[in-house]
């Protein structure tokens with residue numbers, strides 16, 4: 001069972017350090033840090049300049065991608081957004097503001113949806129983004145296949161949202177969680193990937209609400225203007 005630190009004494013905590021960029025994975029973690037009310041400093045990693053592949057960064061994150069979180073309060077360095085999200089709630093969310101109680105049904109739903117978010121939604125969107133904007137060729141087969149997959153996953157999200165009694169507001173239960181933050185990352189880039197979400201009514205409603213949330217916007221703004 002995870003051990004949490006008391007956030008009531010968060011003023012005694014040293015600021016956490018987030019290595020990130022204004023990109024889907026950066027927005028996911030910044031949003032969670034904001035929801036938890038944690039102090040954090042951002043070091044922007046210049047992805048275009050390939051700073052993420054420089055040795056000093058690879059020493060922190062051998063996978064050479066953002067984000068990386070360094071927590072001076074525990075001495076831990078964590079990479080991979082799903083692991084960072086789990087670490088943050090295990091360590092700093094004893095009251096389950098953005099998570100669910102260990103061992104509950106909602107806890108396992110959280111695990112399930114986060115896996116869907118990182119292993120399919122994020123990974124496939126990221127490949128689609130590459131073929132649409134970076135590959136320099138027009139590979140119609142890849143673009144059609146990946147666009148169909150993204151649409152399929154959003155239709156799964158639509159079903160998940162409809163199953164929640166708070167239909168269209170939160171993925172699980174009656175409050176935002178690391179699941180919403182995780183799915184939000186690539187949801188911000190669907191228009192850029194030319195994915196039209198108008199047919200997914202609950203997903204669109206969920207996205208608009210989350211995107212307009214003041215706390216979410218604080219994290220987004222910090223990354224955009226760092």
Ligand SMILES: N[C@@H](CCC(=O)N[C@@H](CS)C(=O)NCC(=O)O)C(=O)O
Pocket residue numbers: 023024025026047052064065066067079080081082118126
């Ligand atoms: N599985 C990783 C994916 C992270 C990722 O794809 N980060 C992108 C930005 S959103 C990145 O650093 N791209 C630069 C690169 O691939 O070199 C995670 O969840 O943290």
